[in-house]
Each structure stands twice: as structure tokens, then as C-alpha cells.
Amino acid sequence: MLFLMFRIGKDRYVLDAAQIEQVLPLVEAKELPGAPAGIVGVISYHGEPVPLIDLGLLATGRPVAEVMSSRIILVRYPGAEGEHRLALCAEQVIETLKREPGDFVATGVEAGLPDYLGPVAADADGFIQWIRAPALLSDELRALLFRLPGAAA
Amino acid sequence: MTSLTIRQRILGSFLAVLLVLTAVSAASYRWFRQAEQEALTIETSTVPALVASLKMREAWARAQGMLTSFAVESDTTLRAATLERLKANRTAITQGMVAYEATLDSPEDRRNFEALRAAAGAFWPAEEAALSLPPEALRAAIHTDLMPRLATIDQVLDEAVALNQAAEEASTEHIVGLVRNAESGLYIGFAIAAALSVLSGFLLFRAVTVPLERLVGMVTVMRGGDFSERLALARRDEFATLADGVNTMADELTTLIGQVQKSSIQVNTSLTEIAATSKEQQATASEIAATTTEIGATAKEISATSNELVRTMTEVSHVAEETATLAGGGQAGLARMEATMRHVMEAAGAINGKLAVLSEKAGNINQMVTTITKVADQTNLLSLNAAIEAEKAGQYGRGFAVVATEIRRLADQTAASTYDIEQMVRDIQSAVAAGVMGMDKFSEEVRRGMTEVQEVGGQLSQIIHQVQSLVPRFEVANEGMQAQATGAEQISDALSQLSEAAQQTVESLHQSNIAIDDLNQVSGGLRSAISRFRLRA
Numbered sequence: 001m002l003f004l005m006f007r008i009g010k011d012r013y014v015l016d017a018a019q020i021e022q023v024l025p026l027v028e029a030k031e032l033p034g035a036p037a038g039i040v041g042v043i044s045y046h047g048e049p050v051p052l053i054d055l056g057l058l059a060t061g062r063p064v065a066e067v068m069s070s071r072i073i074l075v076r077y078p079g080a081e082g083e084h085r086l087a088l089c090a091e092q093v094i095e096t097l098k099r100e101p102g103d104f105v106a107t108g109v110e111a112g113l114p115d116y117l118g119p120v121a122a123d124a125d126g127f128i129q130w131i132r133a134p135a136l137l138s139d140e141l142r143a144l145l146f147r148l149p150g151a152a153a
Numbered sequence: 154m155t156s157l158t159i160r161q162r163i164l165g166s167f168l169a170v171l172l173v174l175t176a177v178s179a180a181s182y183r184w185f186r187q188a189e190q191e192a193l194t195i196e197t198s199t200v201p202a203l204v205a206s207l208k209m210r211e212a213w214a215r216a217q218g219m220l221t222s223f224a225v226e227s228d229t230t231l232r233a234a235t236l237e238r239l240k241a242n243r244t245a246i247t248q249g250m251v252a253y254e255a256t257l258d259s260p261e262d263r264r265n266f267e268a269l270r271a272a273a274g275a276f277w278p279a280e281e282a283a284l285s286l287p288p289e290a291l292r293a294a295i296h297t298d299l300m301p302r303l304a305t306i307d308q309v310l311d312e313a314v315a316l317n318q319a320a321e322e323a324s325t326e327h328i329v330g331l332v333r334n335a336e337s338g339l340y341i342g343f344a345i346a347a348a349l350s351v352l353s354g355f356l357l358f359r360a361v362t363v364p365l366e367r368l369v370g371m372v373t374v375m376r377g378g379d380f381s382e383r384l385a386l387a388r389r390d391e392f393a394t395l396a397d398g399v400n401t402m403a404d405e406l407t408t409l410i411g412q413v414q415k416s417s418i419q420v421n422t423s424l425t426e427i428a429a430t431s432k433e434q435q436a437t438a439s440e441i442a443a444t445t446t447e448i449g450a451t452a453k454e455i456s457a458t459s460n461e462l463v464r465t466m467t468e469v470s471h472v473a474e475e476t477a478t479l480a481g482g483g484q485a486g487l488a489r490m491e492a493t494m495r496h497v498m499e500a501a502g503a504i505n506g507k508l509a510v511l512s513e514k515a516g517n518i519n520q521m522v523t524t525i526t527k528v529a530d531q532t533n534l535l536s537l538n539a540a541i542e543a544e545k546a547g548q549y550g551r552g553f554a555v556v557a558t559e560i561r562r563l564a565d566q567t568a569a570s571t572y573d574i575e576q577m578v579r580d581i582q583s584a585v586a587a588g589v590m591g592m593d594k595f596s597e598e599v600r601r602g603m604t605e606v607q608e609v610g611g612q613l614s615q616i617i618h619q620v621q622s623l624v625p626r627f628e629v630a631n632e633g634m635q636a637q638a639t640g641a642e643q644i645s646d647a648l649s650q651l652s653e654a655a656q657q658t659v660e661s662l663h664q665s666n667i668a669i670d671d672l673n674q675v676s677g678g679l680r681s682a683i684s685r686f687r688l689r690a
Contacts, residue, residue, distance in 0.1 A: 002544040002554075004537065017544045023537045025530075068530045094533050094565070096540045096558075 003097040004073065005128065006090035008059045012128045013090070014097055015073060019133050021085065023093060024072040036141055043087050045074060051145050052087040053136060064091045075133045079146050086133070097128070104130050158390040162360055166353030170346050177342025184335040191328045199324055202256035203317040209249040209269075210310045216242050217303050220280070224292045236284065243277065253313070262316055269309045276302045364392035371399060379687045380407045410686045417680045424676055428669045435662040442655035449648035452641045459638035463631055470627035477620040480613050487610045494603045501596045505589060512585040515578050522575045529568040536561030 003014035004023070029041030029052045038058035042049040052072065056064040064070045071093035077084040104119035107129075118130035137145065157165075219242060223235045250270065257263050279302060283294035364386050371384050380403050384396040539557035543550030 002540065004541065017541045020541050023534055023541070025534060068526070071534065094537070095561075096537060 001099065001101055003099060003130075004093065005095045005097045006055075006071075006073070007092040008055050008064075008090060009062070012126070013055075013131045014099075014128055015075065015088075015131055015133060017096065019075050021074045021076050024074060024087075025068075026066060026070050026072060026089060036144070039141075039145075040089075043072065045085060045087070048085070050074065050085045050087045052089060055088050055090045055131075058136070064089050067091075069094055077137075077146075078134060079142070084146050086136070088133075088136070156389045159357070159360060160391070162353075162357055166349075166357060169349050169353060173342055173346040173349055177338060177346070180338045180342070181335045184331045184338065188328045188331040188335075191324050191331070195321060195324045198256050198258050199317060199321045202253060202258075202262070203314065203321060205249050205253035205256060206310060206313040206317055209246060209253065210307070210314065212242055212246045212249055213303065213306055213310060216246065217300075220295060220299065223284070224288060224295055227288075239280075239284075246273065259316075259320070262313070265309060265313050265316060269306065269313065272302065272306045272309055276306065360390070361392075364388070364390075364396070368392065368395060368399065371403075375403060375406075378685045380410065381687050407688050410683060411688055414680075414683050414686075417676060417683055421673070421676050421680065424669060424673045428666065428673065431662055431666050431669060435659055435666070438655050438658040438662060442652050442659065445648050445652040445655055449645045449652065452645040452648060456638045456641035456645065459634050459641060463634045463638070466627055466631045466634060470624055470631075473620050473623045473627065477617050480617040480620060484610055484613045484617070487606055487613065491603055491606045491610070494599055494606065498596055498599045498603070501592050501599065505592045505596075508585050508589050508592065512582060512589070515581045515585060519575065519578045519582070522571050522578060526568060526571045526575070529564045529571060532564035533561055533568065536564060 002017040004017050004020055005012055005014050007013070024043075024045075027043055029043050030049075031041045032039065035041070038053050040052050040054045040057065040063070043052050044050075054063050056062050070089060070091045073088045073090065073093060075086050075088060077086040099121055103121040105121070106119045107117075110117070115135035116132050118132045120127040120129045122128075216239065219235055219239045223232060223239065226232045226235060250266075250273070254266060257266055276299070279294075279298055283291055283299055286294055367384060367386065371382060374382050383400050383403065386393050386396045536557045539560070540554055543554035543557055546553065
């Protein structure tokens with residue numbers, strides 16, 4: 001099973017490659033004034049607006065560095081009316097990782113932590129934590145972000 | 154009484170006695186004047202009246218006798234003579250009456266005289282008538298008519314005599330009374346005057362002796378040296394003034410003696426201090442003498458040193474001339490150094506230009522490296538997406554995934570290499586920048602060095618100028634040194650004189666010490682003499 005590896009701060013995290021539509025270079029997002037925490041704006045993907053979440057801002061409160069290795073990960077996001085797209089930006093998005101899901105074990109301190117933090121796997125450099133993309137948005141945030149077509153209709 | 158002065162008392166006493174005496178004299182004068190008046194009255198009036206009345210009585214008595222003898226006489230001649238005598242007697246009676254009339258002084262007298270004149274006037278015609286009668290008839294007429302008439306006249310005359318006698322007695326008694334009054338007045342006046350004299354004399358005596366005794370007592374006390382007492386007389390006369398004067402004198406003497414006592418103590422203290430000071434001065438003068446001798450020796454040394462200095466100055470003058478020459482050489486060297494430094498500055502400018510070129514080239518390399526890095530990045534991204542797509546393709550994409558991984562490895566190596574190159578270029582660029590900065594600093598320092606060299610050149614020329622100007626000054630200093638040597642010798646001589654003078658000062662101070670001791674004894678004598686005076690506390 002293939003994972004895309006990236007960093008938030010100095011820790012390493014992975015996303016399931018099956019959920020990823022494409023990796024894009026860091027582009028300037030259109031800002032959304034008054035947007036909820038973590039959402040920095042919208043980017044254009046083939047002319048379609050996609051909301052952009054800064055994982056550094058969401059997890060540690062510090063936005064990701066604007067360097068070449070910082071990239072945007074475009075994920076498919078399952079919703080009530082089919083799939084949506086969600087853009088996540090993170091640092092050091094330069095490697096893939098091949099691991100079996102069984103290598104990941106629960107940390108034991110899930111209670112009280114955000115839902116998107118999954119189990120961890122160990123390698124020579126330390127632990128790698130699995131990020132569950134569908135849990136990144138809270139219900140009301142998801143409703144806020146993805147009711148746009150419905151509300152517009 | 155206490156407010157009267159002695160002068161007023163004396164004058165008052167004499168005036169009182171004089172007044173009494175004057176009063177007595179006036180009264181006596183008055184009495185004696187009255188007595189004199191009375192005596193004059195007796196002399197001018199009473200006695201002539203008495204005499205006249207007695208003469209008339211005698212004449213009348215003679216007339217009676219003549220009439221009787223006429224009557225008895227028979228001889229005609231004798232009768233005629235008697236008649237003649239009778240008529241003469243009649244004239245005498247008339248004269249006596251006229252004389253008596255002049256002395257009339259009382260109404261009673263006058264009435265009596267009028268009666269007499271009437272009786273006489275009646276008698277003389279009757280007598281004439283009778284005389285012409287024959288003797289017988291005459292005798293009868295005498296006996297019957299004339300004799301009674303004569304008796305009446307005689308009676309009137311007796312009254313007149315009695316009246317005059319009474320007047321004379323009254324006058325005499327009046328005189329005696331006046332004289333007695335004068336006598337008693339004199340006695341009383343004398344007694345009053347004597348009493349007044351005694352009284353005022355006693356008061357005067359008291360007024361003089363009592364304060365005089367107190368004054369004498371005070372003077373006696375003061376003579377004993379005691380000035381603590383003061384006189385207080387309860388009066389306002391010359392003695393009060395005198396007492397005030399004595400009190401003032403005692404006060405002033407007290408002040409004076411007090412001041413003298415204080416002054417004598419101060420004099421004594423000052424004398425002790427002066428004596429101590431004089432001894433110190435003596436010691437100091439001795440030290441001065443010793444010091445002066447030392448200074449004299451020092452002055453001689455200074456003289457010797459000055460002579461040595463003169464020689465040294467000459468040498469220094471030579472050295473200064475050589476220094477001026479050497480400084481001239483140094484100035485030329487500095488000018489060459491300045492030219493060299495200008496060359497160095499130009500070379501530094503050239504190096505800076507080369508370094509700028511180097512920096513530009515490094516910048517170009519950096520751009521290329523950035524391009525390569527971007528390509529590597531794109532390659533990496535492409536390989537990532539390729540790997541994700543291959544994973545999605547599953548079994549069919551496996552080979553493609555291997556290729557994608559290989560591509561990504563190459564891209565990563567490229568990125569690492571470019572990173573190394575980028576690092577090197579950055580190092581070169583910073584080194585070039587540091588070199589440029591260093592060269593700038595170097596140029597700046599060279600410029601500053603040049604300025605300093607120019608300044609040093611200017612200073613050197615000043616030094617040369619000053620050193621050259623030093624030479625004549627050295628000569629002046631040389632002369633000054635010689636003068637100093639001479640002066641030091643003179644100082645030495647003067648100091649030996651000063652030493653002698655100090656020795657003399659020591660001797661005179663010794664003598665003044667002896668004088669101060671004498672003065673101290675005199676001051677002690679003065680103090681003991683003053684101490685016998687007792688002053689008011």
C-alpha cells in the first residue's frame with residue numbers, strides 16, 4: 001500500500017495515496033476573509049474552486065514555509081452528494097512510502113486528540129503518523145464548505 | 154524744707170532777722186517822733202502859756218498892791234509915781250495877755266481867756282473911775298468894787314495856770330508812755346531777733362553739718378579703696394549736687410578701676426602670650442639661621458649645577474642642529490612614502506573592479522543553479538504524481554511505479570547537487586563581498602594613511618623649523634644659566650648676611666624676652682595695687 005509522506009513542523013505524517021488525486025506545486029490561494037481556522041482560501045483546479053487547508057496552521061498554528069518542497073496535495077473527499085475535492089498544503093512533500101496497513105499501531109492516546117490523527121508506524125528515523133483525510137473537517141465545517149452547489153441551486 | 158538750698162536758707166535767715174530789726178526800728182522811730190512832737194508842743198505852747206499866765210498873775214498881784222498903796226499914800230508925788238507905775242503895769246498886763254493869746258490851743262483855754270479879757274476890760278474903766286475919786290472914796294471903791302473884780306480875775310488866772318499845768322503834765326505823761334513803749338518794743342524786738350537768729354543758725358548748722366558728715370564718711374570709705382557705697386541724701390540742695398557729683402565720681406572711678414583691673418588681667422595674659430611667642434620666635438629665628446646656612450650651601454650647589462648645565466646646553470644645541478638635519482631627511486622619505494601609497498590605492502581600485510566581475514559571474518552561476526533546482530523540483534513532483542497514478546493503476550502500473558521511483562531518485566540527487574553548488578556559489582559571493590568590503594576598508598585606510606603622512610610631513614617641517622629656531626634660544630638659555638650661576642652666588646652671599654641678621658634677631662629677641670619679664674613684674678605690681686579697690690558687685 002502506497003502512502004504520500006510529508007512533514008508538519010519536524011514530524012512526519014502520511015496520507016493514503018489512493019485518496020490523492022494529484023500533487024501540485026504551491027500556488028497563491030485566493031483569501032477568504034472571515035473563513036474558519038485552518039482554511040486559508042480557495043485555489044483553482046482546472047477552473048474549479050477548491051478550498052485550501054493549511055495543515056501546519058491547523059495542527060500547530062504556524063503556516064507552512066513558502067519553499068519549493070512545500071506542495072499542495074489534492075485529495076478526493078467523500079460527501080453526501082458524491083465526491084468533493086479538498087486541497088491540503090504541507091512541507092517536504094517529496095517522498096512516497098510503501099507500508100502495509102498492519103504496520104500502523106494505535107498510539108493509545110487517541111481520546112481527546114483530533115479525529116484526523118491516526119495510528120503510527122516506526123522506522124529508522126522515528127514514528128510516522130497516518131492522517132485520515134475524511135476526518136480533517138468537522139461536520140459543520142464540511143456543511144459550510146460543501147453546501148455551496150446546493151445553496152447556489 | 155528739704156528742697157531749699159543752703160544759699161536760700163542763709164538768705165532767708167538773714168532776711169528774717171533783718172525784717173524783725175527793721176520793724177523794731179520803725180516802731181521806735183515812730184515812738185520817738187511822737188515824743189519829740191510832744192516835747193516841742195511843751196516847749197512852744199504849754200510852757201510859754203504857763204509862763205504868760207504866771208506873769209499875768211504876778212502883774213495883776215502887783216496891780217492890786219499898787220492900787221492899795223495908791224489908796225493909802227498921801228504924798229502927791231509918790232501917788233503920781235504909783236499911778237505911773239500902775240499905768241505901766243497895765244501895759245505889761247496887756248502885753249502878757251497878747252502873749253498868752255498866742256498860746257491858746259484848747260477851747261477851754263480860749264473860753265477862760267475870753268472871761269479874763271472881759272473881766273480885765275470891765276476892771277480898767279472901774280479902776281480909772283475909782284482913781285479919780287478922793288482917797289476915802291477910793292478906798293471904799295477899792296474895797297467894794299475893785300477888790301471883788303480883782304478876785305474874779307485872779308480866779309480866772311488861777312484856772313488858766315491850772316489848765317496849763319494840767320496840759321503840761323498830760324504831755325509829760327504822754328512822753329513817758331511813748332518812751333516806755335519804745336523801751337518794751339526794743340526789748341521784744343531784740344528777743345525775737347535773737348530767737349530767730351538762734352533758730353535759723355541751728356537749722357543752718359544742721360543743714361550743713363549732717364550732709365557734710367555723711368560726705369566726709371563716704372570720702373573716708375573711698376579713701377580706704379572701697380567704692381561700693383553710694384550717698385542718698387533726701388534733699389535737693391548744694392550737698393545733694395555734691396553727693397551726686399561724688400556718686401558719679403565713684404561710679405566713674407568704679408568703671409575706671411574695673412577697666413583697669415580687666416586691662417591688667419588682659420595685659421598679663423597678653424604678656425604671657427607675648428613671652429611665649431617671643432620664645433617661639435627666638436627658636437624660629439635660630440631655625441631660620443640654621444636653615445639659611447643650609448640654603449646658602451644649596452645655593453652654592455645650584456651655582457655649580459648651573460655651570461654644568463651651561464656645558465650641557467652647549468651640547469644640546471649641537472644635537473638640535475643635527476636633529477634639524479635628520480628631520481629634513483625624514484621629510485623627503487615621507488614624500489616618497491606618500492607617492493607609494495597613492496600607487497597602492499590605485500591598485501586597490503583595480504582589485505575592486507576584478508572582484509565586481511567575479512561577483513557578477515557567481516550571480517550567473519546562481520541563476521543557472523536555480524533553474525536546475527526548479528527542473529529537479531518539477532521532476533520530483535512529476536515522479537510523485539506518477540507513483541500515485543501507478544498505485545492507482547494497481548497491477549498494470551507496477552513497472553511504471555519503478556520508473557517513477559527511479560526518476561524521483563535522480564531528481565533528488567540533482568537537487569542535492571544543485572544545493573551543494575548553490576552553497577558554493579553563495580560562499581564565493583559572500584567571499585567576494587567580504588573582499589570588496591576589505592578592499593574598500595583598505596583603500597580608506599590607505600587614504601587615511603596618506604593624510605596622516607601629509608600631516609606628519611607638515612609636523613616634521615614645523616619640527617625642523619622649531620629645532621632650527623631652538624639654536625638661538627639655546628644661546629639665550631645659556632646666557633640665562635650663566636646669569637643664574639652668578640645669581641646663585643649672590644644669593645649665597647645674601648644668605649650668609651641673612652644668617653647673621655637672624656643671629657642678631659635671636660639676640661634682640663632674648664633682650665625683648667628680658668624686657669617682657671620686667672613688664673610682667675610691672676603688670677603684677679599694677680594688679681596687686683588695683684586689687685585693693687573694692688567695687689560694687
